[in-house]
Amino acid sequence: MNTQSDSALVIANAQKTYRNGFTALKGVSFDVKQGEFFGLLGPNGAGKTTLISAMAGLAHLSQGHINIMGFDTRKQPNQARMSLGVVPQELVFDPFFTVRETLQFQSGYFGIRKNDAWIDELLHKLHLSDKANTNTRNLSGGMKRRLMVGQALVHRPPVIVLDEPTAGVDVELRQSLWAFIKELHGQGHTIILTTHYLEEAQSLCNRIAMMKKGELVALDSTANLLRSSNGVRIAMTLSAALPEALRKWQIPSTGTEIILQLSEYAQLAYVLSTLQYEYVAVKTLNILENDLEQVFLRLMQDNTKGVVTC
Numbered sequence: 001m002n003t004q005s006d007s008a009l010v011i012a013n014a015q016k017t018y019r020n021g022f023t024a025l026k027g028v029s030f031d032v033k034q035g036e037f038f039g040l041l042g043p044n045g046a047g048k049t050t051l052i053s054a055m056a057g058l059a060h061l062s063q064g065h066i067n068i069m070g071f072d073t074r075k076q077p078n079q080a081r082m083s084l085g086v087v088p089q090e091l092v093f094d095p096f097f098t099v100r101e102t103l104q105f106q107s108g109y110f111g112i113r114k115n116d117a118w119i120d121e122l123l124h125k126l127h128l129s130d131k132a133n134t135n136t137r138n139l140s141g142g143m144k145r146r147l148m149v150g151q152a153l154v155h156r157p158p159v160i161v162l163d164e165p166t167a168g169v170d171v172e173l174r175q176s177l178w179a180f181i182k183e184l185h186g187q188g189h190t191i192i193l194t195t196h197y198l199e200e201a202q203s204l205c206n207r208i209a210m211m212k213k214g215e216l217v218a219l220d221s222t223a224n225l226l227r228s229s230n231g232v233r234i235a236m237t238l239s240a241a242l243p244e245a246l247r248k249w250q251i252p253s254t255g256t257e258i259i260l261q262l263s264e265y266a267q268l269a270y271v272l273s274t275l276q277y278e279y280v281a282v283k284t285l286n287i288l289e290n291d292l293e294q295v296f297l298r299l300m301q302d303n304t305k306g307v308v309t310c
């Protein structure tokens with residue numbers, strides 16, 4: 001391990017072209033410091049899973065390199081592998097093993113023989129103790145997802161990568177899964193998370209990288225990314241339809257409220273005076289907080305090249 005560095009993960013110029021000629025990673029570089037709770041976000045097909053596969057040594061980069069806790073995934077694959085636990089997106093198990101056997105088998109894969117105390121603790125934390133002797137084919141989707149988390153943790157890796165860990169997990173279990181992952185983070189583990197639930201990333205991650213079509217488009221603290229979200233969003237309920245003059249600012253909303261996206265607070269005065277002039281009463285008015293979804297959508301729609309650091 002490189003003791004000079006406090007990086008848990010270094011991605012340097014990662015490029016990946018698949019055999020069919022498709023380039024999924026076009027030179028991605030970033031570092032994750034030890035102890036960070038880091039979000040790796042991007043729409044479907046951005047290249048997140050490809051990058052995670054390369055971290056786990058399951059896919060080889062065409063160019064560039066990856067270090068985990070100072071170990072090069074190519075030159076020191078065993079040390080790199082021992083330093084990393086990946087919870088993959090796809091639920092794949094040997095259907096003939098029970099839950100406990102799956103975790104014992106995985107421990108053996110990492111050369112760990114007597115792991116029962118830790119396996120019991122994992123089963124308890126993941127609410128799977130009563131399923132220890134159940135065959136994996138008889139687990140629900142959410143239980144399988146939790147078993148995958150257990151599998152990634154059998155060797156107590158310092159760096160944990162979770163590729164959409166809460167997909168298909170119900171709300172209650174999602175909360176307990178996050179409580180457990182936060183506990184691991186509190187114990188000093190570095191957590192790298194991909195999720196399509198942006199509110200999860202916003203509340204959990206201290207720093208975020210956003211990818212689009214194999215490239216990094218943003219890399220900054222969550223707080224800075226939220227601050228970068230320019231403009232003001234207001235939600236209103238009105239006594240009549242929104243006047244024509246204000247419709248250019250209206251953005252789609254799922255509820256009954258009318259949402260306007262303004263570029264600055266000064267426009268609010270114009271909105272209110274227009275409503276008054278048109279005899280439309282304001283029944284409720286709220287200024288909405290910036291959220292990561294807005295930042296994400298803006299960056300994904302933006303066609304300019306380069307990495308945004310706010």
Ligand SMILES: Nc1ncnc2c1ncn2[C@@H]1O[C@H](COP(=O)(O)OP(=O)(O)OP(=O)(O)O)[C@@H](O)[C@H]1O
Pocket residue numbers: 018019020022023024042043044045046047048049050051089
């Ligand atoms: N084995 C493969 N051969 C060719 N192309 C591939 C292969 N695996 C992935 N791709 C392509 O690489 C691109 C990136 O895929 P990847 O799974 O890394 O995206 P992602 O960001 O993880 O998406 P999602 O959020 O849907 O999981 C996609 O266009 C995908 O079709």
